[in-house]
Amino acid sequence: MLKLKNREALNNFRNNILSKHQEKDKKLISLCAGSGCGAYGTEKVYQTLTEELAKHNLQDEVEIKLTGCHGFCEKGPIMVIHPEGIFYPQVKETHIPNIVEKTIKNGEIDKSLAFKDHITKKKIFHEEDIPFYKLQQRIIFGNNGMIDPTSIKDYISVDGYTALDKVLFEMTPDEIIDEIRKSGLRGRGGGGFPTAVKWDSCRKHEGERYVICNADEGDPGAYMDRSLLEGNPHSILEGMLIAARAIGSNQGYIYVRHEYPLAVKNIETAINQAREIGLLGKNILHSDFDFDIHISRGGGAFVCGESTALMASLEGNPGRPRAKYVHTVEKGFRQSPSLLNNVETWTNVPVIINKGADWYSRIGTEKSKGTKIFSLVGKVVNTGLVEVPMGTSLRTIIFDIGGGIPKKKEFKAVQTGGPSGGCIPKEFLDLGVDFDELAKVGSIMGSGGMIVMDQDTCMVDVARYFLDFLKEESCGQCNPCREGIKQMLAILTDICKGNGKEGDIELLEEIGGMLQKFSLCGLGTSAPNPVLSTIRYFREEYEAHIRDKKCPAGVCKPLFHYEIDPKACKGCQACAKKCPEKAITGEKKKTHILDRQKCIKCGICYDICKFNAIIIR
Amino acid sequence: MGKEVIIDWQHVDTIIDKYNSNREALLMIMQDISDIYNYLPPEVIPVLVDKLGIRKSQIYSVATFYKTISLEPRGKYIINICTGTACHVRGANKILETLQESLEIEEGETTKDQLFTLEAVRCVGCCASGPVMTVNKETHGGLDRTNTLEIINEYKEQAS
Numbered sequence: 190m191l192k193l194k195n196r197e198a199l200n201n202f203r204n205n206i207l208s209k210h211q212e213k214d215k216k217l218i219s220l221c222a223g224s225g226c227g228a229y230g231t232e233k234v235y236q237t238l239t240e241e242l243a244k245h246n247l248q249d250e251v252e253i254k255l256t257g258c259h260g261f262c263e264k265g266p267i268m269v270i271h272p273e274g275i276f277y278p279q280v281k282e283t284h285i286p287n288i289v290e291k292t293i294k295n296g297e298i299d300k301s302l303a304f305k306d307h308i309t310k311k312k313i314f315h316e317e318d319i320p321f322y323k324l325q326q327r328i329i330f331g332n333n334g335m336i337d338p339t340s341i342k343d344y345i346s347v348d349g350y351t352a353l354d355k356v357l358f359e360m361t362p363d364e365i366i367d368e369i370r371k372s373g374l375r376g377r378g379g380g381g382f383p384t385a386v387k388w389d390s391c392r393k394h395e396g397e398r399y400v401i402c403n404a405d406e407g408d409p410g411a412y413m414d415r416s417l418l419e420g421n422p423h424s425i426l427e428g429m430l431i432a433a434r435a436i437g438s439n440q441g442y443i444y445v446r447h448e449y450p451l452a453v454k455n456i457e458t459a460i461n462q463a464r465e466i467g468l469l470g471k472n473i474l475h476s477d478f479d480f481d482i483h484i485s486r487g488g489g490a491f492v493c494g495e496s497t498a499l500m501a502s503l504e505g506n507p508g509r510p511r512a513k514y515v516h517t518v519e520k521g522f523r524q525s526p527s528l529l530n531n532v533e534t535w536t537n538v539p540v541i542i543n544k545g546a547d548w549y550s551r552i553g554t555e556k557s558k559g560t561k562i563f564s565l566v567g568k569v570v571n572t573g574l575v576e577v578p579m580g581t582s583l584r585t586i587i588f589d590i591g592g593g594i595p596k597k598k599e600f601k602a603v604q605t606g607g608p609s610g611g612c613i614p615k616e617f618l619d620l621g622v623d624f625d626e627l628a629k630v631g632s633i634m635g636s637g638g639m640i641v642m643d644q645d646t647c648m649v650d651v652a653r654y655f656l657d658f659l660k661e662e663s664c665g666q667c668n669p670c671r672e673g674i675k676q677m678l679a680i681l682t683d684i685c686k687g688n689g690k691e692g693d694i695e696l697l698e699e700i701g702g703m704l705q706k707f708s709l710c711g712l713g714t715s716a717p718n719p720v721l722s723t724i725r726y727f728r729e730e731y732e733a734h735i736r737d738k739k740c741p742a743g744v745c746k747p748l749f750h751y752e753i754d755p756k757a758c759k760g761c762q763a764c765a766k767k768c769p770e771k772a773i774t775g776e777k778k779k780t781h782i783l784d785r786q787k788c789i790k791c792g793i794c795y796d797i798c799k800f801n802a803i804i805i806r
Numbered sequence: 807m808g809k810e811v812i813i814d815w816q817h818v819d820t821i822i823d824k825y826n827s828n829r830e831a832l833l834m835i836m837q838d839i840s841d842i843y844n845y846l847p848p849e850v851i852p853v854l855v856d857k858l859g860i861r862k863s864q865i866y867s868v869a870t871f872y873k874t875i876s877l878e879p880r881g882k883y884i885i886n887i888c889t890g891t892a893c894h895v896r897g898a899n900k901i902l903e904t905l906q907e908s909l910e911i912e913e914g915e916t917t918k919d920q921l922f923t924l925e926a927v928r929c930v931g932c933c934a935s936g937p938v939m940t941v942n943k944e945t946h947g948g949l950d951r952t953n954t955l956e957i958i959n960e961y962k963e964q965a966s
């Protein structure tokens with residue numbers, strides 16, 4: 190590719206790509222190659238599709254585009270056939286001959302392969318009509334399903350790098366920061382810190398300034414950053430370029446998890462392409478602006494998502510946080526002024542510059558502007574990534590977009606904010622989700638993980654689970670966090686085993702309060718949140734474990750057993766056939782018997798019974 | 807412990823040169839070397855000391871801090887079973903148990919034939935497809951007991 194000499198060259202380049210697009214009025218098959226769909230086998234589908242098209246001699250008439258994540262990962266691999274927007278979920282190799290024959294050649298929809306709505310039971314044929322997508326507002330995530338993330342041309346064709354062009358030639362650094370301030374953008378990495386304030390204070394400190402992207406995404410259950418890195422890497426680069434221009438920086442770093450190989454690869458490709466074409470490097474588009482970006486791969490430590498730990502890790506040291514008497518905007522990476530923002534925050538930046546702060550700030554709530562991508566996972570029908578305006582209610586997200594709870598079970602709680610967050614019970618389903626509302630009910634936005642829990646989730650076990658996670662992840666340098674988490678975990682483990690004592694709940698609250706006050710970094714201060722929020726809303730469940738030695742949800746093995754409800758059992762033998770211990774016996778159409786001595790509480794019978802005849806006692 | 811590894815010193819040099827012997831890139835250099843041998847052979851540590859100009863203690867402190875680095879030999883296939891929150895509420899523990907039973911090893915161990923190492927990790931970013939595991943760089947989603955065993959068998963066949 191030729192280096193773009195100036196802004197006119199970029200413009201001509203874009204127009205050239207666009208005119209070529211229009212010329213070829215081709216059919217386009219967009220196939221999701223994100224990690225989620227990949228796990229369900231996109232690669233095999235792609236191979237079969239290529240072969241099948243060749244068999245019909247259609248390879249020149251139909252273009253296949255391997256895109257990033259479309260968000261509806263539950264239904265992967267996802268295929269969308271343009272221009273009609275025909276949507277096929279869960280595509281398998283065996284479906285390909287039919288799709289090519291019917292849809293590609295004859296323009297018919299194969300109804301047997303179409304998407305079936307979980308609630309209305311109706312088939313839906315077009316992407317735009319599916320409730321999961323319809324209720325979203327995808328200003329950040331929308332291009333993921335449209336562009337090939339390994340092609341800079343694709344990004345440029347969707348107005349990519351126009352915001353960079355604008356800030357370089359039409360705006361002063363003050364104006365850039367003002368625009369971000371007016372937009373109301375707050376950081377998407379967890380704390381919701383006003384982005385412009387951070388930029389402005391970094392700019393005021395002298396030295397070699399660094400622009401850094403936090404792509405460490407450690408919150409288990411959240412994967413929007415991964416999808417953006419994989420699906421639209423140039424939008425992150427463009428955001429960083431704009432900030433670099435605004436604060437006067439020439440060097441950027443992306444700190445990304447080694448466990449995200451596809452993200453690393455795509456972002457590497459994007460950087461190389463941007464360098465080749467002259468959008469990274471010296472005198473970008475013939476301006477006086479120099480900027481380049483390097484990648485650093487993290488090593489799977491949750492605490493490295495914390496800003497000071499991340500910078501220690503960038504320097505090649507163990508990622509241990511330091512006290513923040515001096516902020517990283519003053520002394521961060523290499524003791525220099527460093528500006529750290531999260532992946533999703535970066536991708537908001539070009540959108541704000543392109544569409545304007547006025548447009549942007551009309552989306553969202555009074556103090557939380559724009560949209561937020563949530564990863565809607567756990568016990569919900571439509572799992573995936575959901576982008577909605579700030580302030581959208583939990584009910585809309587979980588029930589209208591997410592399709593509610595599978596298997597007719599009951600909603601119990603939603604966990605937001607990961608290990609630093611809390612569990613929100615059903616009383617607050619109508620809460621409009623933004624930074625401040627979540628904090629009011631004892632949780633946090635975090636990076637946007639939303640883990641839905643149903644009646645079969647034990648809240649004490651969930652609290653124990655998060656502490657177990659944090660015990661492994663605490664860097665161990667300060668006492669309150671290292672010892673406090675260990676002690677809280679020991680108490681919770683005892684409770685789950687049936688050895689809970691009166692006073693345990695109060696003790697948990699006390700130690701939790703100590704951690705909140707005296708830990709050095711955010712990991713320790715927020716570690717008690719999952720415990721404290723579950724005590725706040727589900728105290729009776731703790732009490733059942735401690736006093737009655739019962740786990741009402743049937744999770745903590747020593748505290749429950751299965752029984753067969755003779756009224757509900759139809760004698761279908763489904764459970765008897767599947768029980769690995771042969772603990773269930775009974776003749777067809779007669780009430781079965783469960784031998785508690787043999788039962789290992791694996792739960793296979795409970796999951797399999799269609800009549801809810803296996804009950805937890 | 808199993809067989810001695812034979813180290814391709816030229817390859818190691820290429821990796822270090824790729825990062826211009828930059829000591830800030832220590833972790834990435836170790837990860838790249840691990841990608842070849844599935845662990846960081848202790849024999850390379852003196853070379854790192856020499857080429858990057860850092861102390862041995864620095865290398866050990868980084869190598870032991872980050873989970874992607876192992877100083878013990880690991881199997882040909884490294885199974886990372888996700889026990890992240892989303893996978894946890896969907897029964898990741900049952901998959902972990904299945905793997906432990908069928909491979910006859912505990913979490914963190916390697917099978918005697920050096921074929922599999924089983925590690926529990928927290929979220930591989932495919933949360934909507936959970937429960938999930940990765941085997942080396944391949945991801946497998948929507949796991950249940952049956953398909954987990956099938957997948958393991960496929961790797962066994964591949965290796966034989």
Ligand SMILES: Cc1cc2nc3c(=O)[nH]c(=O)nc-3n(C[C@H](O)[C@H](O)[C@H](O)COP(=O)(O)O)c2cc1C
Pocket residue numbers: 375376377378379380381382384403404405406407408491492493494495496497529530531532534535636710711712
């Ligand atoms: C223990 C801990 C883990 C964190 N992990 C992440 C993370 O994985 N990704 C992220 O963007 N921010 C993470 N953060 C928040 C960062 O410290 C920082 O606030 C953020 O990256 C700033 O970017 P923003 O202003 O764009 O949100 C973490 C914070 C703590 C205390």
Ligand code: SF4
Pocket residue numbers: 492509510662663664665666667668670671708709710711712713714
């Ligand atoms: S609070 Fe925990 S993770 Fe943070 S510095 Fe202290 S010990 Fe390390």
Ligand code: FES
Pocket residue numbers: 409410411888889890891892893894928929930931932933934936938
């Ligand atoms: S929680 Fe398992 S992949 Fe994220």
